Amino acid sequence: MMKMNLDTLVGNARIVAIVCNQWGDTGKGKFSDLFASQWADVVARGTGGANAGHTVVINGKKRVFHLLPTGVVYDKTVNILGNGMVIDVEKLVREMESVRKDGVRCDNIMISDIANVVMPYHVEQDRRENSQSSGGIGTTGNGIGPCYSDKIARRGIMIRDLYDTDELVRKISAAKQRYPQIRINVDKIVDLLQAAAKELKPYVRDTVTEMHGFVRNRKRILLEGAQGLLLSIELGTVPFATSSDCSVNGTASGVGISAQAIDLTLGVAKFPYMTRVGAGPFPTEFGGRQSESWCSNGTHNLEQELTLFGIPFEKSEDGIVYDRRHKKILKFLHSRDPCDLGIGIRLAGEEYGATTGRPRRTGFTDLVALKYAVGINGPNLILTKPDVFRSAGKIRLATAYGKRELFSQNTFTPDCRKLQDARPAYAEFPGFEEEISGVTEYSGLPRGLRESIEYAEAYAGARVRMISTGPEQEQIIIK
Numbered sequence: 001m002m003k004m005n006l007d008t009l010v011g012n013a014r015i016v017a018i019v020c021n022q023w024g025d026t027g028k029g030k031f032s033d034l035f036a037s038q039w040a041d042v043v044a045r046g047t048g049g050a051n052a053g054h055t056v057v058i059n060g061k062k063r064v065f066h067l068l069p070t071g072v073v074y075d076k077t078v079n080i081l082g083n084g085m086v087i088d089v090e091k092l093v094r095e096m097e098s099v100r101k102d103g104v105r106c107d108n109i110m111i112s113d114i115a116n117v118v119m120p121y122h123v124e125q126d127r128r129e130n131s132q133s134s135g136g137i138g139t140t141g142n143g144i145g146p147c148y149s150d151k152i153a154r155r156g157i158m159i160r161d162l163y164d165t166d167e168l169v170r171k172i173s174a175a176k177q178r179y180p181q182i183r184i185n186v187d188k189i190v191d192l193l194q195a196a197a198k199e200l201k202p203y204v205r206d207t208v209t210e211m212h213g214f215v216r217n218r219k220r221i222l223l224e225g226a227q228g229l230l231l232s233i234e235l236g237t238v239p240f241a242t243s244s245d246c247s248v249n250g251t252a253s254g255v256g257i258s259a260q261a262i263d264l265t266l267g268v269a270k271f272p273y274m275t276r277v278g279a280g281p282f283p284t285e286f287g288g289r290q291s292e293s294w295c296s297n298g299t300h301n302l303e304q305e306l307t308l309f310g311i312p313f314e315k316s317e318d319g320i321v322y323d324r325r326h327k328k329i330l331k332f333l334h335s336r337d338p339c340d341l342g343i344g345i346r347l348a349g350e351e352y353g354a355t356t357g358r359p360r361r362t363g364f365t366d367l368v369a370l371k372y373a374v375g376i377n378g379p380n381l382i383l384t385k386p387d388v389f390r391s392a393g394k395i396r397l398a399t400a401y402g403k404r405e406l407f408s409q410n411t412f413t414p415d416c417r418k419l420q421d422a423r424p425a426y427a428e429f430p431g432f433e434e435e436i437s438g439v440t441e442y443s444g445l446p447r448g449l450r451e452s453i454e455y456a457e458a459y460a461g462a463r464v465r466m467i468s469t470g471p472e473q474e475q476i477i478i479k
């Protein structure tokens, strides 16, 4: 693995946060992995649960982590599952077992004793209420919302409760009344949870005190964000959002420290296109409503789309392999129909959910929303996936939402009813045909792309610090 010169970027920083500035899936996993492998002593995650999914490569094999922080594959790194997370303990045990099969020891983790536990009835409730096919917001179906609801109502089950049978029985029995439509067999659930809890016991800690020790001892700490700012329960497009605060602030409090203690926050954004999974407004979506319903009908995952469009593929251990520059994909990219362009970008960038396999909706990068995210997560940006945009025509960045009476001064609003009516205005820049995958110098990027990046920096009051030009760790520009 090539050693990147992170020092010029990070300087003397001891606490670095990597969070997403859009609707998740911006590729922050690659950067967490870079920092975990080459810089961090501690990797700490503070929000969400198994709804997240980031792909890591272990001994040349692709693996998706949902709960474990990325640093788990590096023995020297301490990995914290923080107090703000919601943990499905059975899934965590399974994830640890599978990582161990790949030769990773997985004993370098610490699990917060006060993180909340996702219960089987949370998962069932979430699937009943929130699946997109039944008219819900299209959650990942991991019980995240119901679990956080119980937490906020002060009746959640914490990791520490798993070691107190009386407390556990009392809390699950009380839950029976709240979920009358779900069959809850208290004894069975207690048995399942305690079997998992036994496996996890060696790793359960007061992680808040541990974190304070790491900070005092000037350890190099990476805060690993989950989901994205626009999905935050505090600041995102509620109700089409997740149930945690995935801003840098929520991430910090989710591991027991102040956001003020963070020396450098890097906000990740896809550029010059972006994505969203599940329902909810997406002003710049290629093909608008038509694309949203195409992506939500449950029959357009990667394999289904490739089959439908006659694009050859093979199945391997690492998933589905196909030619991302196949002539049919290029045809979509060249199409004048925005819906087709969206499909082309999805296939060229393999934009399908790592957790659910759902097709991601695609659209141009929205600078109005990015500026809003910068106001919360700060001015330092990482841009990802510009290489995917090759051959996709002009770069167009949303700079205004139209309809003045709805959008004063064209600022972002998380109000979904207003956002649904946005009619974006765009700044245009020349597209590019050159292969830029693997470019490591900023000057090696096509002129139109550079102009659009500099325009975005000026618009959002931000500074681009890194640009990813491909999936491999060394395919990075440090700007």
Ligand code: IMP
Residues within 6 Å of the ligand: 023, 024, 025, 051, 052, 053, 137, 138, 139, 140, 141, 142, 143, 144, 145, 226, 227, 231, 240, 241, 242, 243, 277, 278, 279
């Ligand atoms: P939940 O987090 O499973 O409750 O899902 C709530 C919303 O957040 C849905 O629109 C999901 O598609 C979205 N979401 C949750 N986690 C992720 C993620 O890791 N990437 C992208 N979208 C996500």
